[in-house]
Amino acid sequence: MSVRYQNRTLKAAGMTGIRRLAQHLDISIGTVSRALNGRPDVNEETRRKVLEAAAELGYVPNQSGRSLRQGTTNIIGFMMQTGTEITGQGDTFFMSVFDGVQTVFARHHLDLVALLCSSEEDPDDYLRRVVARGFADGLILSATQRHDARFEFLAKRKIPFVTLGRSLTDVGQPWLDLDFEGMAQISIDRLVARGHRRIAVTRPHDDINLGHLFVDQSAKALAAHGLTLDPDLVFSSKPNEAGGYHVAQQLLAKKDRPTAILLVNETIAIGFYRGLSEAGLKPGRDIAIIGRQSPQSHFLSPSLTGFTLSRRDLGIALAEALLATMPAFSHFYPDADLRKVWPEDLVEGESDAFSLPA
Amino acid sequence: MSVRYQNRTLKAAGMTGIRRLAQHLDISIGTVSRALNGRPDVNEETRRKVLEAAAELGYVPNQSGRSLRQGTTNIIGFMMQTGTEITGQGDTFFMSVFDGVQTVFARHHLDLVALLCSSEEDPDDYLRRVVARGFADGLILSATQRHDARFEFLAKRKIPFVTLGRSLTDVGQPWLDLDFEGMAQISIDRLVARGHRRIAVTRPHDDINLGHLFVDQSAKALAAHGLTLDPDLVFSSKPNEAGGYHVAQQLLAKKDRPTAILLVNETIAIGFYRGLSEAGLKPGRDIAIIGRQSPQSHFLSPSLTGFTLSRRDLGIALAEALLATMPAFSHFYPDADLRKVWPEDLVEGESDAFSLPA
DNA sequence: TCGATCACCGTAAACGTTTACGGTACTATG
DNA sequence: CATAGTACCGTAAACGTTTACGGTGATCGA
The missing domain is CATH 3.40.50.2300 (Response regulator)
Structure with missing residues (x-):
């Protein structure tokens, strides 16, 4: 004998979702739901049947119904x-x-x-x-x-x-x-040890926070060596290749050109390299660059010194x-x-x- | 005098969603819904008030309820x-x-x-x-x-x-x-006109359809000139920089090296360039390359001849x-x-x- | 034998919407 | 004035779930 289903008899056609599954198994929708959701108060044999039928009929709980009820x-x-x-x-x-x-x-x-x-x-x-x-x-x-x-x-x-x-x-x-503090410190220490005093940094053009952090930590790392970060050597750029190219142009236009630069993000290195080479300059020979690694930057020449992380x-x-x-x-x-x-x-x-x- | 709300009096606390809005305006939830959904059968003055209140209270229809009902x-x-x-x-x-x-x-x-x-x-x-x-x-x-x-x-x-x-x-x-047919035809015509006969093509390493299309159309364009596509000159690669680098290495290892190559996607050009330059070869001088433009490829040197589209x-x-x-x-x-x-x-x-x- | 405990399951309410349906008050028309 | 029509609005059902609650039959202990 078949159970009735919450205002619908078995004869009702066009059942959908959990009702259809319950109908198929001739048990109540409550039990089906409990079985599927791993509730303890359901017979293991019943649960097995439910899971089996669910797989067979390709039943997947409707997300709207579920989240309406659960709020999740x-x-x-x-x-x-x-x-x-x-x-x-x-x-x-x-x-x-x-x-x-x-x-x-x-x-x-x-x-x-x-x-x-x-x-x-x-x-x-x-x-x-x-x-x-x-x-x-x-x-x-x-x-x-x-x-x-x-x-x-x-x-x-x-x-x-x-x-x-x-x-x-x-x-x-x-x-x-x-870790901007760590990156800035390692970079600056390394550059200062190689005799650099005029060190430029880049930052994104907008108000994204990492730009502030990068500049602040760089200044701090310079201060540890008794140096100051020249505001004139902080270059804002869009965080893409074109931005890096633009930075190179700005940098090359300076009278007292910096001898080293820290690049804030991965993508600008490519444009920066291009900007330099168009002016006949070569990274590592005419200016020191420390940046961030990316799948693209592996194919730069000369190879980029930069930080890397597991994304x-x-x-x-x-x-x-x-x-x-x-x-x-x-x-x-x-x-x-x-x-x-x-x-x-x-x-x-x-x-x-x-x-x-x- | 206030209306009642479907089993809840006005005094019921903690109303949410559309009910709260209806309570605030002292009208029924049906009318609120109609007003918000732009139904015709609602007084324009009422609609104005509803929209106003909705904005004020920051009401946004709950997606689960809505899609459960509408199936959308x-x-x-x-x-x-x-x-x-x-x-x-x-x-x-x-x-x-x-x-x-x-x-x-x-x-x-x-x-x-x-x-x-x-x-x-x-x-x-x-x-x-x-x-x-x-x-x-x-x-x-x-x-x-x-x-x-x-x-x-x-x-x-x-x-x-x-x-x-x-x-x-x-x-x-x-x-x-x-438009692989168009791209292949233009590329091949151009290369053949410059005297190339051994032309290589690349394709992704997996079964993605564009790889087949690109190879097929290239072969077709070659055939129009009475040439055939040497299967030995079809290079499979991952669709990234490393893939392009690998293609360059494979290509350079060939005894009878092709004089021109078509690159199927945007990213591999960067790796391919690098692979060439490590072998002392230069694009445009030692081999002809036609590829696809991307924000990165603008910064390649020598500049890439390639197709571009508005994404x-x-x-x-x-x-x-x-x-x-x-x-x-x-x-x-x-x-x-x-x-x-x-x-x-x-x-x-x-x-x-x-x-x-x- | 009789409660009591337990394992399992069915019932129905609730989540927040939309909408078919019917109702009410007002206007127009004869 | 009676009737029809209209403009607007309230009611309640329905969407597909989950889950608190209660019910049933079986088991067990005294």
Whole structure:
């Protein structure tokens, strides 16, 4: 004899979702749901049958119904802006980070999606929409501004999030960031030891926080040697190849040209090299360069001296830091690094071989 | 006197969503919903008040509730795989395409998200999950395989989708693709006119369809001149810088070295250049190269002769082709290009200057 | 034999929307 | 004045889940 199904008899046609599955097995939808969700109060034999039938019929719970009921989506959003001029970071960077993030998320049946904020929309507005619509259980933010309104907005609504990059706006959220202090210190020590005194640095043209950090830490590292960072030698640029090219032009136009330069990001090195070579100058012979490695920069000549990191590991750490702050998952990551500057290794190339007589 | 609200009196505390808004205005939730959704049967004065209050209280309809009821999500997914080695497309290619897609979607209140399939998960399985969960109203697929099982799967379920790249699997869906025939013909004509007879081509190492197309069309263009494509001169490579470097090494190891080469994608040029220069060879002087332009390739020296396209326009066309097949939007795009090979312009550089005596 | 405990399962409410349906008050028309 | 029509609005069902609650039959101990 068949059970009845919440206002519908077995004869009712066109059943969908969990009802169809329950009908097929002639048990109630409650039991099906419990079986699928791994609840303890269901017979193991029943559970086996349910899982089997689910696989057979290709049943996957409807996300809308599920999240409407639970208030949870099993989705984590990685917010990023489209339009290359703004993001700067080539997308292979994020693709590698994503891969790390997902190896962690997969363990918890969480899905990662990239929330693409159009370059024509205000990021704050976009975030507001995403949150109000109840789109994701947690967020990963990048391209953090020096003062970032998104932080307070999320904190007020108690949305778990982690950021790739610190900010002066601190609401207690976890973050990961690059070790600008370490990079600046190693770079400056190395250049000063080779006799350099006039050292230039680059920074992104916008108010992204890493620019401030990079300049500040470079100045600090110079101060340790009794040197000061000449404001005239801080070059702003778009974080892409064209930006690097432009920096080279600006630098070459200076009367008292610096003998060394620190490049803040991976992509500008390519344009900078080109700018130099058009003027007949050669990295490592006429000027010392320390930058950051990327898949592209491996093919520069002379080879670039620069810092490198595992993007995949960075993604893993990012995911763990986020989950550590989410009540449902925190017990899995009792001692995750909630705030960490990510160490980078210096790969020695030829671009900083240029040294000055003592 | 206040209205009652579907089993709840005004005194009920903790109202959320549309109920809270209705309570605030002292009207029914039905009217609020109608007002917000632009239904005709609502007083304009009422509508004004509702919109005002919604803005004031920051109300945004809950996505789960809405899509559960309507069976629609207002989300379009762009499926891509994480892990740089697989996606291949270096740099900011997709970010630019996205920007174009979104300018179209924004007009219809559709949101674009990138569905990130982990490199550890089978793309077909991933797609199955996404569809069954009812995640998106439509999909954009890229990295189309020569035979792509995803097409049939989506067609069977009547999920609207468009692909960036043709496939032998044709289920009648719209697609956009690069004009390999045009590119091959222009390139080959140009090289043959400069006396080249042994011309090499590259192709991606996997079964992605564009590789087959590129090789086939190149062979066809050669045949028009009475030449054949030597299978020994078809080089497979990963679609990144390292792949290009590897191709150079393979090519240089050949006894009867080709005098010209066509590079299938944007990123490999950088590695290929490097491979040549390490062997003391120079593009345009010792071998003729025709490739594809990218933000990076602008900084190659000697300058690359290559094809270029507007990625943003490509994104716009992609979005329009998709919407043209979705019943709710098709009337906006009565004469969209449903299947189109995208023309590319040839930018003349120095890399193909090398010519042979007649 | 009789409660009590237990394992398992069915019932129905609830999540936040949208929308078909019907109702009410007002206007127009004869 | 009666009727029809109109403009607007409230009601409640429905979407597909999850889960608190209660119910049933079996087992077990005294």
